[in-house]
Amino acid sequence: MTLLGLESFIWGLRSGIKIPNLGRCLLSVGVQSLPIVSFTALFTGMVLVVQVGNQFMNLGAENIIGGVVGLSLTREMSPLIVAFVLSARIGSSMAAEIGTMKVTEQIDAMQILGANPVRELVLPRILACMIFTPLLVIYSNAVGIFGGYIVAVYQIGVNPELFFQSLTQMVAPHDFWSGLIKSSGFGFLVAIIGCHKGLQTQGGAKGVGTATTESVVLMITSILVSNYFFSLAFFAWMKWNGYF
Amino acid sequence: MSILSMTNICKSFGDKVILSNLSLSVNEGETFVILGPSGCGKSVTLRILTGLMQADSGTLSIDGKNMAELSKSQKSVVFRSMGMLFQNAALFDSMSVYENVAYGLRQIGTFKENEIRDTVLKNLSMVGLTSIENLMPSELSGGMKKRVGLARAIATRPRFIFYDEPTTGLDPIRATEIDLLIRKLQNELGATAIVITHDLKSALHVADRVGLHYGGQIQTVANTNDFFKSSDPAIRQFLDGNPIGPITA
Ligand SMILES: Nc1ncnc2c1ncn2[C@@H]1O[C@H](COP(=O)(O)OP(=O)(O)O)[C@@H](O)[C@H]1O
Ligand SMILES: [Mg+2]
Numbered sequence: 001m002t003l004l005g006l007e008s009f010i011w012g013l014r015s016g017i018k019i020p021n022l023g024r025c026l027l028s029v030g031v032q033s034l035p036i037v038s039f040t041a042l043f044t045g046m047v048l049v050v051q052v053g054n055q056f057m058n059l060g061a062e063n064i065i066g067g068v069v070g071l072s073l074t075r076e077m078s079p080l081i082v083a084f085v086l087s088a089r090i091g092s093s094m095a096a097e098i099g100t101m102k103v104t105e106q107i108d109a110m111q112i113l114g115a116n117p118v119r120e121l122v123l124p125r126i127l128a129c130m131i132f133t134p135l136l137v138i139y140s141n142a143v144g145i146f147g148g149y150i151v152a153v154y155q156i157g158v159n160p161e162l163f164f165q166s167l168t169q170m171v172a173p174h175d176f177w178s179g180l181i182k183s184s185g186f187g188f189l190v191a192i193i194g195c196h197k198g199l200q201t202q203g204g205a206k207g208v209g210t211a212t213t214e215s216v217v218l219m220i221t222s223i224l225v226s227n228y229f230f231s232l233a234f235f236a237w238m239k240w241n242g243y244f
Numbered sequence: 245m246s247i248l249s250m251t252n253i254c255k256s257f258g259d260k261v262i263l264s265n266l267s268l269s270v271n272e273g274e275t276f277v278i279l280g281p282s283g284c285g286k287s288v289t290l291r292i293l294t295g296l297m298q299a300d301s302g303t304l305s306i307d308g309k310n311m312a313e314l315s316k317s318q319k320s321v322v323f324r325s326m327g328m329l330f331q332n333a334a335l336f337d338s339m340s341v342y343e344n345v346a347y348g349l350r351q352i353g354t355f356k357e358n359e360i361r362d363t364v365l366k367n368l369s370m371v372g373l374t375s376i377e378n379l380m381p382s383e384l385s386g387g388m389k390k391r392v393g394l395a396r397a398i399a400t401r402p403r404f405i406f407y408d409e410p411t412t413g414l415d416p417i418r419a420t421e422i423d424l425l426i427r428k429l430q431n432e433l434g435a436t437a438i439v440i441t442h443d444l445k446s447a448l449h450v451a452d453r454v455g456l457h458y459g460g461q462i463q464t465v466a467n468t469n470d471f472f473k474s475s476d477p478a479i480r481q482f483l484d485g486n487p488i489g490p491i492t493a
Contacts, residue, residue, distance in 0.1 A: 105334035108296050112328045113396070114320075114351035 045147030067170025098198025253302035280457030
């Protein structure tokens with residue numbers, strides 16, 4: 001799999017990338033994921049405030065609810081939501097589509113016709129995922145904060161101005177950026193695992209099913225594990241720069 | 245003069261031996277048919293010939309050049325002179341018929357769009373298809389898929405054409421049509437061809453020479469007429485469909 005990543009990278013450098021292929025992938029990664037990202041982010045933002053809102057009000061910490069929502073979303077929740085949605089929605093279909101091409105000899109046909117499957121299939125998918133995950137995370141941040149705001153203001157009775165004040169005070173640019181950067185890494189993981197499992201597929205329809213399931217399990221575990229290490233690195237960086 | 249030859253090719257998957265010391269020699273311009281029971285390793289042999297799979301040992305030479313001694317780019321030049329019709333056509337199902345046939349031309353990268361268009365339409369009409377270029381593969385019947393696969397394989401005018409079970413899964417009439425088409429293309433294009441099949445009628449229609457593949461090797465090779473008249477026990481067993489004989493599962 002590392003090899004596949006390397007090969008895609010080399011092909012990318014050597015020959016540029018086919019725009020129509022990339023365009024099609026971008027469309028499927030980005031636009032088609034919007035509804036489900038909206039839905040998930042909205043309810044995550046809402047439930048965050050349900051959980052912390054009442055407690056914080058009782059503790060007299062009304063003035064930090066907005067900030068807590070913003071921080072959890074930008075640093076952890078949005079990147080994870082988007083990565084999981086992408087795994088289920090896009091990664092699995094990559095594994096299934098490429099796996100089907102493999103078992104129906106379409107990959108072989110590509111090779112015989114002089115094309116390189118890694119360049120034709122893998123590279124555009126990796127790029128599409130790496131470009132679109134951060135954009136989806138920005139969108140998810142906005143929708144999630146909106147959801148949190150609704151519950152905070154209309155259900156718990158937080159002062160709307162206080163909500164925004166704490167949001168802007170507590171969420172620094174690096175919180176926002178760290179989420180975007182790691183989400184791009186998650187996008188890479190989703191694409192490379194989906195493509196790798198697809199290309200490894202053997203044995204007809206059953207093999208495609210197995211490849212799809214295995215790919216999603218591997219995506220989700222590797223996202224969570226790498227997320228842990230990314231957060232460690234992020235905190236080390238913050239300490240280094242004297243943020244706390 | 246032999247243009248394609250395999251010598252002592254071995255291939256196993258795990259401890260399952262598929263090819264053991266297989267040798268084969270094909271002459272320039274001829275149509276060579278490999279007959280053999282299902283699962284004997286015919287497709288594996290083709291995959292090794294086309295560079296899709298590596299043999300465990302043995303020599304593959306094409307055009308008198310030992311493939312093992314060529315650099316990666318020299319190899320890809322050789323493999324680019326090959327076309328293949330896959331067993332189930334293996335059309336790209338996300339692309340139209342037009343884009344399927346144009347695919348190999350686009351990879352070469354030197355053709356203008358109008359040249360590609362002319363070539364695609366010409367090759368489709370060579371396989372007897374007109375005004376279907378905008379359809380998707382899922383809209384085609386099995387026989388039409390094979391024709392499109394054939395048009396795609398010949399569009400770049402390969403010097404070698406490989407056919408993997410071209411008639412399997414077709415009714416006898418469509419099967420004969422495909423046989424006649426293969427024959428016609430062989431006459432018009434003059435390519436060297438290998439056809440693998442277990443369809444005797446198909447072999448009779450298209451072959452210049454026939455080899456029988458069993459027990460991991462291509463055991464007996466003969467001119468088409470001699471093959472069908474042969475008294476070799478294995479050939480007789482295969483032709484008569486006799487479960488008992490030298491060919492075992
Ligand atoms: N990639 C592979 N991995 C493991 N076994 C394979 C592979 N390809 C083919 N085989 C096995 O090799 C044998 C010969 O297959 P094949 O060449 O497709 O037969 P056929 O003569 O019908 O074309 C079969 O038993 C098949 O299971
Ligand atoms: Mg086969």
